[in-house]
Amino acid sequence: MNTRIALLAAACTLALAACGDKSPATPDTTAAATAPTEAVETAPADTAAPAEAPAAVDAAAPAPAAAASGSDKPAAVVADCATEIEGTDAMQFNVGSIVVPASCTEFKITLKHTGTMPVAAMGHNVVITKAADMQAVAAEGMGAGAAAAYVKADDPRVIAHTSLIGGGETTSVSFAVSKIKDGGPYEFFCSFPGHSALMKGTIAVE
Incomplete structure (x- = not known):
């Protein structure tokens, strides 16, 4: 009898142990353990999308650079081998280039x-030189003074220049087109001290 009771108790113990191994807690733990893994795996996909935005900005970046590469001022109107340009109290020319007809x-x-x-x-004037000579001519012109229109006397680098004028005044200069056909590029600028940094443009024969 005691033997049967012992065997029955042992069988119950084994059955309970087997049921314990199949406890529903195991699947929940596995699901809980895998849930963060799935969240971590999808997170990079969400964060990767914004990373493409800078690429779109970079692609558009050359546009402002292209605009900054040339003057935003219009070309001078040319008729009958002549043009009229304006200088202002804001230290600006109204044009950024002059195209001289080859004819x-x-x-x-x-x-x-x-x-x-x-x-x-x-005061404003118009001085024409090679682009490479502009800064030196403007710097040396300061020493020449206002009476010389801030242009060094007999400077061989100066192709042509007007007199120096104030508000409401007009001046002009004529020159041989052959002087700017070769050896350029050439520029026109105002040689009044400090003006050439803003008051300048290109002049070319086409």
Whole structure:
């Protein structure tokens, strides 16, 4: 009898142990353990999408650079081998380039000062040189003074220049087109001290 009871108790113990191994807690633990893994795996996919946005910005970046590469001012209007440009009290020319027709033998530039300030305070002129000579000619012209229109006397680098004028005044200069056909590029600028940094443009024969 005791033997039967012992065997029965042993069988119950084994049955309970087997049921314990099949406890529903195991699947829940596995599901809980895998859930964060799935979340971690999908997270990079969500964060990867915004990373493509800078690429779109970079692709558009060359547009402003292209705009900054040239003047935003219009070309001068040319008729009958002549043009008129304006200088202002805001230290600006109204044009950024002058295109001289190749059919012209002489060309005339008329400068109109549309401001009101006197020549001593905001004088303007037009000086034409090679682009490579512009800074040196402007710097040396400062030493020549206002009486010389801030242009060094007999400077061989100067192709042509007008007189220095104040608000409401007009001046002009004519020169042989052959002087700017070769050896360029050439520029026109104002040699009044400090003006050439802003008041300048290109001049070419086409």
